[in-house]
Amino acid sequence: MGKLLCDPTAVAETFQTSSPTVTWREPNAATLEAVDLVDQTLTAAAGTTWDDVIGLEDQQRRHLSKLHAKGVLWKHPSEHGSSVVFRLSHGGDVSTDGNCLFTASQKAMAREVDARDLRKRTVKRFLEDLGSAKEEERQMINEVIKNMYSPDLRNGWGVHVVQEVKLLAKKDERVALDSAIEELVQLGMQRELVAESIYKERCIPVNDGSSWAKYMSISGSPDDEYDIVTLQYTEEGLLSVDENREGRAAAFGDDIAIECLATEFNREIYVVQAHGSDAMVDEDNCVFFLPHCPRSEICEPPFFLFMKGTGWCGAGADHYEPLIAHASSLVSSEKVALILGQ
Structure with missing residues (x-):
């Protein structure tokens, strides 16, 4: 895709x-x-x-x-x-x-x-190419990446009905992430809101050249270092959390x-x-x-x-x-x- x-x-x-x-x-x-x-x-x-x-x-x-x-x-x-x-x-x-x-x-x-x-x-x-670019050019590229994968959710609703935020979870930290989420769910908190909070706090946002390179390296293989977590939003707020627990999601070109x-x-x-x-x-x-x-x-x-x-x-x-x-x-x-x- x-x-x-x-x-x-x-x-x-x-x-x-x-x-x-x-x-x-x-x-x-x-x-x-x-x-x-x-x-x-x-x-x-x-x-x-x-x-x-x-x-x-x-x-x-x-x-x-x-x-x-x-x-x-x-x-x-x-x-x-x-x-x-x-x-x-x-x-x-x-x-x-x-x-x-x-x-x-x-x-x-x-x-x-x-x-x-x-x-x-x-x-x-x-x-x-990024490493050989001027600072101004790198900043422009980072801004483009941020707009695509970590958009400002206060804007853009005139074009999009649903906006996505991409996060990177290290595969070897998934157990710890799951434990943190489950601990708060046991206290009576809504799972999707807890998952959103934990992932945003502990995962890497795709918002610059370095994180884009990590993201685009993901092919949905067990050999990947990271799993993709996707937060979907409507203008009213959080719509869904795709936790990608099996790690099969690949980064779309x-x-x-x-x-x-x-x-x-x-x-x-x-x-x-x-x-x-x-x-x-x-x-x-x-x-x-x-x-x-x-x-x-x-x-x-x-x-x-x-x-x-x-x-x-x-x-x-x-x-x-x-x-x-x-x-x-x-x-x-x-x-x-x-x-x-x-």
């Missing part, structure tokens, strides 16, 4: 701000003739036609089929960069276990890399993670959102391409991820699926369905 901001430019603007003190990665030897294009062509059989993809409305199917038939044009941003036309097909379902950003990315890139390894590389990239993945592989990542009629958009505007640019020189073609939007608030759905990008021979820009970057 994933989480996109209502304003998708917020993180992009924060993470793409360059400064002389940032140690940018040197481009690797890859070129736009990289093997990924060949690999993705060979995996064409894995792609699914849009008529076979479940959960889409007719207007979404028609628009996505048009994109596939005509293709989308991508041009390398350098002055003399080459152009490629991609025909996008659905890459199949991936598990909804919270790791879908990384599983879908692995399939979309057609690389022999484990989804869990992608998560680790994403966190490592984030920490390295967000815009920051996508930016880090883009940087790690020196390529743009486009999240393609297909919104239905409940988003109050017409057929010509029901598909959005949201770009995530690397903080390094672009050395390879982009890859694409898919989200089935269910509404405009919160930018739609919360599950990433892979798109298979089939490279086609270049046609005139007038004949393609869309020119990326315009």
